[in-house]
Amino acid sequence: MSKKVYNTAPLPFMGQKRKFIKSFKDALHNYPPDGIYVDLFGGSGLLAHTAKQHYPNATVVYNDFDNYRKRINAIPETNNLLEKLRMLISEWPKDKRITGVTRENVLKAIKRHEDQYNYVDYITLSSSLLFSMKYVLNYEDLVKSTLYNCIRMSDYKAEGYLNGLDIVSLDYKVLFEQYKDSDKVVFLIDPPYLQTTSVTYKNYWNLTDYLDVLSVLEGHRYFYFTSNKSSIIELCEWVGNRTLTTNPFAHATKLEVNTSVNYNSSYTDIMLFK
Template sequence: MSDSNVVKPSLQHKAPLPFVGQKRFFLKSFRKVLDEHIPNDGEGWTIIDVFGGSGLLSNNAKHLKPAAKVIFNDFDNYTERLKHVDDSNRLRRQLIDVLSDYPRQKLLDKSIKPKVIDVIKKFEGHIDMRVLSTWLLFAGKHATSLDELYASHLYNTLRRTDFPAVDDYLTGVEVVCESYDTLLPQYADQPKTLLVFDPPYVNTQQGAYAQTGYFGMVQFLKLMQYVRPPYIFFSSTRSEILSYLDFVQECDQRTWQRVGNYEKISLKACMNKNSSYEDHMIYRFE
């Protein structure tokens, strides 16, 4: 099948809208692994982005392997957010009018904070709380409601430019919205099906995800029952996956035969100058 017969999105290097945990620093490694293990344009293959998040991995997979069936499980309703990019850009411009002369990265004082809140209250359009949080809250903070935002310390971290157009971000990608334990059984025995996992970290704060608090230890253990090659699994030293795999290797050879003998790529990530951790991409194709 030639490229002229397939439809693919333009390749993106980061998600068009903010999303906690997007894997943009792993994209080079992700692309390399796909090219090494899925031949040509991916005809005959299915790639399932089980915890789709921002859809960035789905975008890259479909661009690189355009003949493959790529399924983006939009469990966090990212596609709904994409529909309102124009509103977010319009709100940004209105906030810029208020904050244009205010120092960046600085706490809003008592004279300017009410003006910012007034702009938001009068805005006629969709308000994306995740976008607004990245613009007005300290790094890493997230407000789930406007009342929570208004009660917080606000900062001028407003984006300098509009968000880009997103018309073809998921071109050719099949979008679904299902829990992993209803999605994965549909493809359990299907050949040439790559499972891509990027689940929330177990027992960590998940307020920035649509399904707050839904992924705990029991959910993690249920998920691991569905993991089988070929798979790519993203994790971190902040999660339990490597400790779990060490335990399985020692105590559960049957499970180890299914999920073990993997390869690993690690990247160092810094939260701030005093805190860092490692992100991991674990994968197995045979």
């Protein structure tokens, strides 16, 4: 039986790199099949999954700092909850605001589920009940939100998604120290974007954090992801031109894709590799 290859993360995750997957695969041909690929900011694990599927003999380290595994392990319970919600809003118009008794019943069902399992994957649930690209992390914030009938009609599945990965949960600096001296290492670097929504991330990132990450690039092979909102590329070009410090992105290949947040907001995602 052939292994399932995921071109998108099996559960919703803000900032997953699905639009770059084809370009990422194409670029991987220039990197060692038996290399060590370290996904410093693992996120949804999509980059790590793709690297492992592309090079089965490579060592691929997935830094699951956001505990995406917990959400994957809870998929059976999440599917069960979504089935109950589908029944509650089966007569409700698609994409319309949920109000009145139906809204109360939806919230009650979610609270009962949380009381029973002591957990609800609110990020996944948000994609079925909130306006596009809006997320909550707890019941209290969900109660304050406007609910919509945008519920997913099929079950979530993630069979084999994390197979073969070396999974850790570490500060990226600690993980970098473990592998920085290996001549076979390729770092996958997708930090939380500066000046973009980061409600689903554990920690708030500021400019200092962003600049600290750049020290990882020097002297190493890497894939680095950012957006045009961060202006980090322009900053590094300025540093390289105006000071004696080397621009870490000098001679790197750059690819761009446009990403829509909603009907009137968008930005450009950027992948650089070297």
